[in-house]
Amino acid sequence: MPTPSTTDLLAIAPEVILTVAAGLVLVIEAFLPGLRRSLSGLGMLAIAGALWARLSFELPGPVWAGMLQVDQLTAFVDTYILVAAFLAMLMAGPFMRRNGSDTGEFYALTLLATVGSMVMACSVDLLPIFLGLELLSLPLYVLNAFFRRHEVSVEAGLKYFVVGAFASAFVAYGMALLYGVSASTHLVDVGRQVIELGAFNPLAAVGFAMVVGGLAFKLALVPCHAWAPDVYQGSPTPVTAFLSVVPKGAALIVLLRLVEGMDLLHISPRWVLAASVIAVASQSLGNVVAIVQRDIKRMLAYSGIAHMGYALVAIIVAGNDGGSAVLVYLASYTLMNMGAFACVAQFSEREDRPHLISDLSGQGYNRPVGALALTICLFALSGIPPFIGFTAKFVVFRAAVNQGFVWLAVIGVVNSLISVFYYVRVIYILYMRPLPERRPEYGFSFAICATASIAALGALLLGIYPTAVLAAAQSAILVLAR
């Protein structure tokens, strides 16, 4: 292998910055424990530096002998991964301190998981995709169980680990089969070979299905969703926020590069039908089961399942419209979900108890800023204008209608209607129920409140003026090989 050029190195500068920062965090934790309070700040600084590097360095396209592809799509995806990681880090500092788990490992692992998802986002080769997937998953297993004295947290870690290992095995086995049929690990070669062999070649079809199935675990799509509620509920809230956004984004981008780039799904109507069934099932199950949840984190888990169902619609629709819709959906989902979980962290008394929705009674007037942020995020999640959730759904359903998938759009809007039930319920509990006798003692943290406010403000402003996001998504999707 030739020595890497400067272009190669500059192209992965963001990943390098984060990895170095993760190492630095561990060193400081070990030798200068007095500086522990500043570790989350260091993490945020590194993330901001990585974002700056990604946005200001030129995008060279294929680097590292064609294994990685650093283009506009990568930049778009990295931007929201880094924004999500930054917001998670911002709320993690005070949150972990409050719960007495403010150790350097937490920040180092978060940074490494971020690097993993960024590697997935820029890979066009099966090997780095798998490496990225593992680098993303392994830190998350630990982070889920970070409150090691809380039963629910340990349970979350174990569950995510078992399911995640299963999913990784799926992906690895599928990749092996794909390599077997195409004698190449590059996505374009693999895709070409699958198309050539057709949908009925057993090796290619099974390999493709196993890779996609493994990614479906990360996306928590039905029927691979069962881990989500328990893991969401048990993990420390900043981890839940990170987990609900970043791995899903990374998995969707791999799907985009593999499926959309080559238009693989459309080589057989049966594959389209199968994907449609999964999308509809995810939306319906997620939304209906969310209605009966009493814990807000579990509710948001089911809502996340439903939202990935909407995003899958955009993938099924394919084409430039569908592809850019996926990106817009991810960007909006990131803001809404980060905001919602930051609010959950705000209204949280003890981490080992359930976060009951009914505990939010009357908080609308007790904690106006946080409650308003939560309200905005929930309205956005339910897809009501002028928030960005509406724009995202509009873009997805528009793509569906334009490509002749009107029925998917109709099922989608009916599901949005169902989802209004549970989102609106949280809002009326916030504003229309009186404060309970025993007032929950919610600590106030400026950083957590700021996280919620930034995300909510973003959801509002980008909802009113989505043009820039749309333009970025549309130009990003053009780089996909077609």
Added chain:
Amino acid sequence: MGGDVLNDHLLSIVTLGPTVFAVFLLFIPMQWKKVHRIITLIASILMFALSTRLWTAFNPDVPGFQLVPDPIPWIPQFGINYHIGVDGVSLLLVLLTTLLLPVVVLAAWSLNIEHIKSLHITFLLLTTGMIGTFVALDLFLFYVFWEITLIPMYFIVGVWGGPRRIYAAVKFFIFTMAGSVFMLIAILYLAWFHHRQTGVWSYSYLDFLDTAPLLPTTGGLLAPGLLVFLSFALAFAIKIPIFPLHTWLPDAHVEAPSTGSVILAAVLLKMGTYGLLRFNRALLPDAWEIFAPLLMGLALIGIIYGALVAMVQPDVKKLVAFSSVSHLGFVVLGLTAGTQASTQGAILQMVNHGITTGALFLLVGMLYERTYTRLIERYGGLAGVMPIFTGIFLIITLGSIGLPGLNGFVGEFLILAGAWATHPLAVVVAGIGIILGAVYMLWMVQRVFWGPIDNRANEAIPDISMREVFVVAPLVVLVIWIGVHPNTFLEPMEASVRLLLAR
């Protein structure tokens, strides 16, 4: 030239101005209740003053949209623009909205309720949504404004409402949302169809006027033209509400605070009838031909059903709420009959209903503030203790039941006269509805105001106050004005209605 800037952007200022004030209120501490009230009142009077400039700047001889500022690209990738304008139909509804805002702000002046700040912010945001719905010329923009009205109204009912307010608020939210999600698909479909016909992406109403009528309506119930029509019609029918989709209305009205009921009855319901005329009638004339008889039948059922149910209500507010179902039935009848006279009558009746029902809700609210009850049986003989109030109530009631010389008569007469040529049977049924309307309203007035005072708690209640006179005075003036000289209001819409019906 400062004046030119004002004229060019007059419509935008009236539409978005309330939101600017709402954002401003956000930064004023909530303890300063008086300041919130004063700023909101100033804002609402300013908006009304500006909207009267709309009236003077509007040229009634020109059909089609006027005062249209240059469309501003909003989402240029999809051909979505910020594009607004008024014609004779929407002008009246915009004025009705801006007139009612100061009225409700003044009506809520003395209310000793919590969260004054939030109440005023929600009212201002709601106003932007309502005006925006009437002036939007881009269907995406229309949908955004249409949905935006949901959120403030949900809070108004749910936070400041009566005992069953949460149930009523959620029901209102879900019902309205249920209609509008299908409308979104219909809008997307129209845009796709426009693109297929012309190769251009657009959500403009003016563009859709050319292509939407081309949607095929033959080939069974699954024909795209019919499905698009039904999607729009469902959204509007729930909002109006047309029987049997009206069940959210009594709950929302009864539980809403009286200021909320005023806005709900006077303006929000009109968004439905306006949409029926603007979109269903004008964009899909073929499908309209097919479904008009069905809508008319449901409207007639609504007229009679609403009147009969209103008659047996023990609660004044509920009685007025059900009377809305009946009155809106007349509006739909006028629209579906489809003649020039009946359509103009229907539009005038939208305004009439806004004024009289709005005033009735205000008056009932004043009674409630004095007695803390709305049950008819708890009243009786109030004419003796509050003569001025009784007089005003009587004028509004007579206006509502269509006494010649007052506003309701003109609207109903035009609707029935216009419909007579084409649908005589419907006119007969509606005539029965008018009689029933007189019966339940006058019977209610008799039980509340005449006779002896049989509830001793009512012996000492104060008559209407000066502030309250100011609140209802503009509405009383309009009741008489429209009754005596309806041409002031019929003229500006004549050319626009002619154009709409010619499609």
